[in-house]
Amino acid sequence: MALVTTGGCFATRGDVRIVQTDISSLRSEILKNQLEQRDALTQTMRMLQVASDSLSKVSARTVSIQGDVRGEMRAIREQLLQVQTMLGQSQATIARLRSEIESRSAAPVVTPPTVTVPSSVPPTSGRTAAPPAVDSATARVPGPNQLYTDGRDQLTRGSSATARIYFQELLTNYPTSDYAPDAQFFIADSFAREKNPAAADAAYAAVVSVYPGSERAPTAVYKRAQLAIQQNNIAQARQLLEQVIARYPRSNEAEFAAEQLKTLR
Secondary structure (H helix, E strand, O other): OHHHHHHHHHHHHHHHHHHHHHHHHHHHHHHHHHHHHHHHHHHHHHHHHHHHHHHHHHHHHHHHHHHHHHHHHHHHHHHHHHHHHHHHHHHHHHHHHHHHHHHHHHOOOOOOOOOOOOOOOOOOOOOOOOOOOOOHHHOOOOOHHHHHHHHHHHHHHOOHHHHHHHHHHHHHHOOOOOOHHHHHHHHHHHHHHOOOHHHHHHHHHHHHHHOOOOOHHHHHHHHHHHHHHHOOOHHHHHHHHHHHHHHOOOOHHHHHHHHHHHHOO
16 A cells, blocks of 8 residues: 555646646747747837838938929929010010001101292292191000000009009000900909009900900900909909809919919918
């Protein structure tokens, strides 16, 4: 019985050692797996950090490119405005030259009448026949170029009302002239300078309705939108800016309108 009991105890201790060995092996395996997982997690975190840094750089680069593009677009718009200003000055110079030509060609040539002296009447010594008087009112008739030039000069000097007189006379006497759209446009400009938005808006609208295909038409619609913004009429301003884009998509004013619609609140 003692031997049997002792043998049972020895078997139990052997089993315990085996279990302890298995537990140690299991712990080693778990520790190894944990270390491998930790290394994998560390490597994953590093990859995520690299990806995050790359995304940050790409985002910063994108913002920089957008800023460069906006700056270049702004510079292009400024250059376009300068070109338009130079073209306007050139047109004004051409108009002035044409007006001078008109004024010279409009002056009537007075031919002295032929005086027949009868043979029975002796010629008077030291006296010549006086030419007939010429009506000064018909000596010079202003043409459309002269009227346009005078109107622009008065507008530049700040005499808006006087400028309108010249422009209105041009429209009345020469409605089919090439300067007619410009005259109507500058009539609207004169009202805008006088802080009369209602009259300016009506005059700008007349440019579009009477001369829809002229180069002044998109500018007139854009000017109406700016007047609406000044009057805090945002709904009408949006409608007019969209009209510029829809009716005159290739104009510079269409680009300005598209940019302004993005920020208009």
